Amino acid sequence: xxxxxxxxxxxxxxxxxxxxxxxxxxxxxxxxxxxxxxxxxxxxxxxxxxxxxxxxxxxxxxxxxxxxxxxxxxxxxxxxxxxxxxxxxxxxxxxxxxxxxxxxxxxxxxxxxxxxxxxxxxxxxxxxxxxxxxxxxxxxxxxxxxxxxxxxxxxxxxxxxxxxxxxxxxxxxxxxxxxxxxxxxxxxxxxxxxxxxxxxxxxxxxxxxxxxxxxxxxxxxxxxxxxxxxxxxxxxxxxxxxxxxxxxxxxxxxxxxxxxxxxxxxxxxxxxxxxxxxxxxxxxxxxxxxxxxxxxxxxxxxxxxxxxxxxxxxxxxxxxxxxxxxxxxxxxxxxxxxxxxxxxxxxxxxxxxxxxxxxxxxxxxxxxxxxxxxxxxxxxxxxxxxxxxxxxxxxxxxxxxxxxxxxxxxxxxxxxxxxxxxxxxxxxxxxxxxxxxxxxxxxxxxxxxxxxxxxxxxxxxxxxxxxxxxxxxxxxxx
Amino acid sequence: xxxxxxxxxxxxxxxxxxxxxxxxxxxxxxxxxxxxxxxxxxxxxxxxxxxxxxxxxxxxxxxxxxxxxxxxxxxxxxxxxxxxxxxxxxxxxxxxxxxxxxxxxxxxxxxxxxxxxxxxxxxxxxxxxxxxxxxxxxxxxxxxxxxxxxxxxxxxxxxxxxxxxxxxxxxxxxxxxxxxxxxxxxxxxxxxxxxxxxxxxxxxxxxxxxxxxxx
Numbered sequence: 001x002x003x004x005x006x007x008x009x010x011x012x013x014x015x016x017x018x019x020x021x022x023x024x025x026x027x028x029x030x031x032x033x034x035x036x037x038x039x040x041x042x043x044x045x046x047x048x049x050x051x052x053x054x055x056x057x058x059x060x061x062x063x064x065x066x067x068x069x070x071x072x073x074x075x076x077x078x079x080x081x082x083x084x085x086x087x088x089x090x091x092x093x094x095x096x097x098x099x100x101x102x103x104x105x106x107x108x109x110x111x112x113x114x115x116x117x118x119x120x121x122x123x124x125x126x127x128x129x130x131x132x133x134x135x136x137x138x139x140x141x142x143x144x145x146x147x148x149x150x151x152x153x154x155x156x157x158x159x160x161x162x163x164x165x166x167x168x169x170x171x172x173x174x175x176x177x178x179x180x181x182x183x184x185x186x187x188x189x190x191x192x193x194x195x196x197x198x199x200x201x202x203x204x205x206x207x208x209x210x211x212x213x214x215x216x217x218x219x220x221x222x223x224x225x226x227x228x229x230x231x232x233x234x235x236x237x238x239x240x241x242x243x244x245x246x247x248x249x250x251x252x253x254x255x256x257x258x259x260x261x262x263x264x265x266x267x268x269x270x271x272x273x274x275x276x277x278x279x280x281x282x283x284x285x286x287x288x289x290x291x292x293x294x295x296x297x298x299x300x301x302x303x304x305x306x307x308x309x310x311x312x313x314x315x316x317x318x319x320x321x322x323x324x325x326x327x328x329x330x331x332x333x334x335x336x337x338x339x340x341x342x343x344x345x346x347x348x349x350x351x352x353x354x355x356x357x358x359x360x361x362x363x364x365x366x367x368x369x370x371x372x373x374x375x376x377x378x379x380x381x382x383x384x385x386x387x388x389x390x391x392x393x394x395x396x397x398x399x400x401x402x403x404x405x406x407x408x409x410x411x412x413x414x415x416x417x418x419x420x421x422x423x424x425x426x427x428x429x430x431x432x433x434x435x436x437x438x439x440x441x442x443x444x445x446x447x448x449x450x451x452x453x454x455x456x457x458x459x460x461x462x463x464x465x466x467x468x469x470x471x472x473x474x475x476x477x478x
Numbered sequence: 479x480x481x482x483x484x485x486x487x488x489x490x491x492x493x494x495x496x497x498x499x500x501x502x503x504x505x506x507x508x509x510x511x512x513x514x515x516x517x518x519x520x521x522x523x524x525x526x527x528x529x530x531x532x533x534x535x536x537x538x539x540x541x542x543x544x545x546x547x548x549x550x551x552x553x554x555x556x557x558x559x560x561x562x563x564x565x566x567x568x569x570x571x572x573x574x575x576x577x578x579x580x581x582x583x584x585x586x587x588x589x590x591x592x593x594x595x596x597x598x599x600x601x602x603x604x605x606x607x608x609x610x611x612x613x614x615x616x617x618x619x620x621x622x623x624x625x626x627x628x629x630x631x632x633x634x635x636x637x638x639x640x641x642x643x644x645x646x647x648x649x650x651x652x653x654x655x656x657x658x659x660x661x662x663x664x665x666x667x668x669x670x671x672x673x674x675x676x677x678x679x680x681x682x683x684x685x686x687x688x689x690x691x692x693x
């Protein structure tokens with residue numbers, strides 16, 4: 001790659017979070033937070049710069065960019081930045097943290113760096129290392145609050161995600177043996193002739209990376225890790241880690257010539273449908289509001305996978321859904337963190353009358369809750385609508401029906417439970433009485449506002465980027 | 479059959495037998511010894527291939543297999559057992575061991591069949607199905623066992639499967655050594671860090687129920 005603004009942006013994207021990860025360890029108060037904030041802003045600026053330039057597709061032996069990676073980079077850096085800024089407030093409320101603030105910020109930046117690395121490398125082997133590195137960087141963040149359940153969640157996350165990724169590595173071994181290269185961009189530009197080993201590699205990659213995406217039945221790490229992690233980390237898990245793993249699968253999936261073999265498309269569709277339906281029904285019986293949002297993320301990933309399998313306009317819908325969901329879900333988790341801090345519990349049945357006690361936070365929380373479940377006019381609604389339209393357009397009426405059922409069930413489940421906490425009548429003096437701290441909703445409000453804007457207006461550069469990404473992946477756009 | 483092919487086949491059978499043995503054992507200490515033996519067998523295979531093909535990469539992989547998966551991780555795991563006697567046996571697993579063993583054999587046959595139907599054309603080497611079978615056996619262990627240490631052993635078996643596959647039919651796989659080093663680091667992080675945190679936070683006999691993951 002030649003040295004130009006895009007190369008500079010790429011350098012900043014990789015250098016800023018990695019430098020922050022190192023500099024955060026400097027043992028002076030406030031340094032870790034300051035460098036992480038600066039790094040996150042630089043990373044966002046670089047990602048926006050790339051998006052505004054809209055590199056069509058360029059790659060070298062190791063690094064590469066195209067509209068798909070640019071969209072995901074924008075999303076990852078955006079949530080990284082808001083999580084870094086929100087962390088200060090959250091960390092203040094953690095008693096006896098397992099990690100010092102220095103180590104916390106270092107791991108948060110390392111986590112972001114690993115995700116960014118996944119998005120800018122061309123070699124599928126390096127991409128695999130990046131996805132596995134996200135596990136290493138984020139596992140210890142889960143145990144920040146030193147709870148037995150957190151340790152259990154970290155353990156399960158590391159073990160199940162790594163086991164899944166070992167399958168993905170096996171898939172890459174097969175792919176390399178069958179094609180002689182692992183350059184994902186090159187393979188996508190000039191797909192190899194279809195053969196059983198390549199189909200097997202894609203199927204194994206679906207299972208392997210699908211474990212990290214949270215696809216049913218490999219999802220069992222997801223609700224635990226998302227609910228036990230500190231809220232800024234939960235936001236990164238739900239908002240961008242799952243899509244990053246999906247991106248890694250997309251790169252392998254693109255190796256298939258177009259149109260993809262029906263058997264594999266059906267397999268992807270089956271995983272998507274099973275995930276969306278199982279998550280939508282499982283979230284009905286959750287007692288913790290963080291687990292509720294974790295299952296909601298799983299449902300959204302299922303819908304996105306359905307969009308990828310259906311293709312056409314549904315693929316564009318899946319991309320819109322992923323981006324809007326990232327911002328909306330992070331807002332939901334930031335609000336969850338504030339509610340947890342204020343009430344001391346994550347149990348849904350122990351929180352009532354929040355609307356009067358934390359009016360601003362409650363307002364943003366109910367909006368983000370509506371946004372993550374695809375309520376109009378948020379971007380998630382547009383994405384989900386396009387997935388349904390895409391399925392109907394190619395005659396998959398039953399798929400459209402299943403998607404609608406999953407969306408409605410999840411919508412009712414999430415919003416009724418969040419609504420019961422906000423609008424539910426107080427059952428004790430404590431619940432009806434004092435006001436709770438209500439000044440931390442700003443960052444969450446910003447993110448949910450962005451999810452709203454995505455639904456009602458064509459965001460400059462981003463809208464064009466989404467259309468270009470959909471076209472590149474073989475889809476269509478409005 | 480030449481000497482190398484005979485050695486590959488012989489060690490392959492040994493690795494398969496250790497995989498089936500691991501499925502049929504509920505006591506943790508023999509399981510740790512079993513995975514150490516499997517790693518040693520794999521290291522022997524890697525060492526032989528490194529010698530015959532004059533490959534530094536394979537020699538490094540052989541060294542890593544011995545140092546990390548045959549010696550270091552088993553050593554740490556056995557220390558865990560000495561420190562926490564209640565971890566010596568799976569609490570809820572004993573009655574399922576026969577079922578595990580039968581499932582393991584059945585799964586090995588199914589995995590072999592799938593391999594022959596899909597991958598045998600690009601991997602015609604004798605015994606090429608064995609890494610695939612080993613991968614599936616490792617997954618079975620992870621999915622069905624509840625003891626923390628046994629799950630680590632399942633993970634190590636998966637890692638052995640990938641190294642085995644790489645050595646047999648993907649020696650030119652880019653960054654293979656680096657990937658295996660990375661997996662080893664992850665294994666050490668898993669064992670060293672999380673188990674020690676677990677000891678710090680939950681490591682009492684009263685917490686045994688928490689220890690037994692549902693999967």
